[in-house]
Amino acid sequence: MKRIEAVNDFVIKFANVNGTGSASANNMFAKSLFRMGLPISPKNIFPSNIQGLPTWYEVRVNEKGYLGRRGGVDMMVCMNPQSMAKDIQEVEPGGYFLYDSSKPLDLRLMRSDIHFIGVPLKDLCQREYSDARQQQLFRNIIYVGALSALLDIEFDVLTGLVSDQFRGKEKLITPNVRALEIGYHYAAEHYQCPIGIRVERRDAVGDQILIDGNTAASLGAIYGGATVAAWYPITPSTSVVDGFDKYCKRLRIDPGSGNKNYAIVQAEDELAAIGMVIGASWNGARAFTATSGPGISLMSEFLGLAYFAEIPTVLIDVQRAGPSTGMPTRTQQSDVLACAYASHGDTKHVLLFPATPRECFEMTAEAFDLAETLQTPVIMLSDLDLGMNDTMSPPLVWDDKREYQRGKVFNEQQLEAMSERFGRYLDIDDDGIPYRTYPGTHPNKGAFFTRGTSRDEYAVYTEDGDAYEKNMQRLLKKWDTAKNLVPTPELIEAAKGGAKVGVIHFGTSRNATLEAVDSLAAQGIAVDTLRVRGFPFHKSVDAFIEQHDTVFVVDQNRDAQMRTLLVNECLVSPRDLISILNYNGTPISARKIYEEITMVLRGDNVRPLHKKKIAKESV
C-alpha cells in the first residue's frame, strides 16, 4: 500500500467534539512544531454551538513557509464518532488515520488505501485517572503524546510548553507530562515510529510570532491611542474587544490614581455601539468598534451620518459567512460591498484589507490616523480566518518616535487669532478636508452644529440644491485625497518579468494565492500578483489591470464583490476580470486557485477573452 512520505510538509486534521477541551491540546501540538522552527498554519473549523457538535482543527506544516490551506488531509486524528465516516473519506490515499481503539472500528468504514493507527485512549485514561472530567481532558493530551512518537516531535519541546502553560499552577504540570508520556510510550511500543510523515527541527520561523489577527488588532487599538471602545458581542469579532480589555487592564491603568485611561462599553446593540463611537470621536477621542456582517447592516444608518457629517469613525469588521446568520463561525470575505457603500444616499467608505496579524496591528493603528486625517469612517475588513486563528506573523513593531495624526483641528489659540468667520465645511486647503473644532474649545468661536441634514460651508442648515451639490463634490475631492493616503497595493512580479497573467487578491487569500502562483511558475506559467490593501483603489490597480492580458480576481464570496468594486471604481470592463471564488466557509486553498487558473489558461473553460485596453486617462 502506498504510504505518504513527507518531512515537514503535510496536513494534519483533528476531528473533535466541541467543548471537550481539545482546543488547548491541539494548540499545544501546533505550537510544538512552531517551536521546532517549522512554519505552521493552524485553522479552527468550528460550529456555531457551545458543546457537542463536531469541530475540526487543521494544521498545515510547511517548511517552505506556505501558510494558506493546501487542500487535502494527510493525517486525521479522529476523536469524534459522529463525524468518523466523513473524516475517513477525507484522508488522501496513503495517508494516516489515528483513532481511539478502545472500541473496535466499524469494518464498513475501513478503507484499504489508508493506514489506521489505533490508540486505546479511553482505556489508557481509565487506567490512569479516576475522575471523569480528567479522563476526558487527558485523553486529548495523550493523543498529543502519541503524535510526538508517530511524527518525531521533540518531547522536550512539549514538556516545555506544558511548563509555560501552567506557570503558577505547578500542580498541573506533572499530570499533563504524565499524559504525554502515556501516549508517547503506547505509540512507540506499538508502531514503527516515526510513520511516513514526520517533522525535523529547522530554523524556518526566525523571529516570527504566533498570534491571531483579532488580538493583534486589539493591540493596534492600544498603540493607536484608542480610549473609547463601544461594541456589541458578535462572532468572530468579539475577541478584538476582549483583547483590548485584557491589554488595557495591563497597560492603561494610571499608576498614580488607579484610574483607567480608557473606557469600554458593551452597548445594547450595534446601533448604540457605533453611535457611541461617533459621539466620542466628535468630541475628540479616538474611538472604535468591532463587529461582523449583521452588525454592519445595523450600523449603516449611522455610517452614512458619519460620512456626511464628517466624523472620524474606526470600525473593525471581522467577516463571516452571511447573509443574516449564514454560517456565523465560518469565514468569508462577503462584506466588501456592504462596507464600501454602507448606508443610503451617496456614500463611500475607506476600507483597509489586512492579510497578516502584523497588518491587523498596523492597519488598526493607522485607521485612527486615517479617520482623523480624512474625518470619515474607516473600516478594516479582516475575516474569521485571520481574526480567530493563530497565524504566523512577523513580530509587532512600533516606532516610538511616531506621532498620532490628529488631522485638521483648530485649537483655542488658532480660533482666537482668526479674524474671519470659522467655516466647518470650508475647503481651505483644496484637498476636500475641512477643519473641525472640538466642543468646549473657545468661548465664542468655532462652535458648529453637526447634523445629517444638508448645510452650507458654515454648518448652517440649508436645503439649497447648489450647496448640497457643492458639498458632495467636495466629499469626492476628499475621496481623491484618500487615494494617496490608504496603504498601497503589494505587487509581486513573476521572476522573469513581463508576465501576461495577473491575479488580484486581498486579505486572507494572500497565502493561498502566492502558493498557487509558485506552483504555476513551476509549470512554466508566469503570473504577477497584486494585493489590494486599501480602498479607494490606488492608481497602480488600474495600471496592473491594463498591463496584463488575463486578470484573475480572487474573492471569498459568491458574488465576486471585489471584482464588482473594481469594475465600479476603476472603469474596467467586467469581462476583463475573471473571478476565482470560494464561499464554502473554509479559507480558499492554493489547490483551488491553481486549478481554476490552469483551467482557464488551457481554454477548458469558456469564452475567449477580448480584453480592451484601458485608456490611460481612466487611471
Place this chain on the structure above:
Amino acid sequence: MTYIRPAFRHPELPRNDLGFTRKDYEGAISTLCAGCGHDSISAAIVQACFELSIAPHKVAKLSGIGCSSKTPTYFLGNSHGFNSVHGRMPSVATGANLANRDLIYVGVSGDGDTASIGMGQFTHVVRRNLNMMYVVENNGCYGLTKGQDSATADIGSASKKGEPNPFEPIDLASIALQLGATFVARSFSGDRDQLVPLIKAAISHRGFAFIDVISPCVTFNNNPKSTKGYEHVRDHLAATGTVDYVPFKHEISTEYEQGQSKEVTLHDGSVVHLHKADPELNLNSRRSALRLIKDYKAKDQILTGLLFMDEDSQDLHEILGTSKTPLRDLGAAELCPGQKVLDKLNESLR
C-alpha cells in the same frame, strides 16, 4: 421673517457672574410653528443656563430627529450641537461624555424620538446613569410628519384630524423611575416658573437627570380632544409643589416653614428646595413617585414637579473608574506603551 438675529447688544443688558448676557445663551431663530411649546422650553434652558452662569461653550447639546430635536439650534449658539439620527441621541451622548467628562451634556428629544424608535437607547442611557440632562419635549404626536399619534398619546386622545387613540400611552417618567434614573421630573412648557429651577437642578445633578415636559403641538395636537393641548393640560395640572434651586455660591436661606419643605444638596454644593404640596411625596422614594403619578392620573390630573432624586448617585465615569482627565486629552505618553512592551509581548508569543 428674517433668520438673521441682529448682532447689536444693548450695553446695559444684565450680565451674569461670568459676564455673559442672556443673548449669549440664545441660538438661531426658531423655525418651529408660532406658539410651539418647544420654544418655551428652549427659552427656559436659555434662562437656566444664564442664571447658572454656565460658560456656553462648555455645554454640548445633542438631539435625535424631529421637531424637538431641531430645538438645540435655537439655544446656546456658542455651544457645539449634534443632531444625530432618529432616537439614537443617547448613544452619541454617551460617547461624547466618555470622551470628555468635563462638559455639560444637554440632550433634547421628543416623544416619538424617545418612546418609539429610541426606546431601547433611552432605557440604556438611564441604566448607565450617564451624567446628562435629558429633556423630552412631549406633545403626544409626530409634528414633522403631520400629526400621527405617538406612543405617549393618551388613550382616547385625538390629534387634529385623527381618530381617538386606542392604545395605552407609555409614561416616560414612570419608566425612567423604574429603570433607576437618579433624577426624574415632569413639567409643562407653559409653566416657566416651575421648569427653570427644574432645569437648573437637573444640570447640577451628577448622573442621569430626566425631565418629561408636556409641550403642546399647536398645529396638530392642540384641540379639545387632545390631552396634550394647552387647554387640557392647564385644566388638569397638579404640582408636587414649588421647586427652588439655590446655587452653592449663594447664601442659603430658608423662606418657608419647616416641615413643608425638603432640602436636597447636590454634589456641587447647590441646593434644591422642594416645597411640597402633596405630603405623600417622598423625594427619595421611587415607589412614592410611581404611586403618585398613577394616583393623579386616575384623578385625570398630570402631576408635575420634581418626582425623585438620588443625590448620592454615581455617574458612568465613576462606575467605570475612568481617568479624571478627560480621555480625549490624554496623549501618546499615557496611551502608547511603546516598543519595549511590544518586545516582551512578541517574546511571549513564540
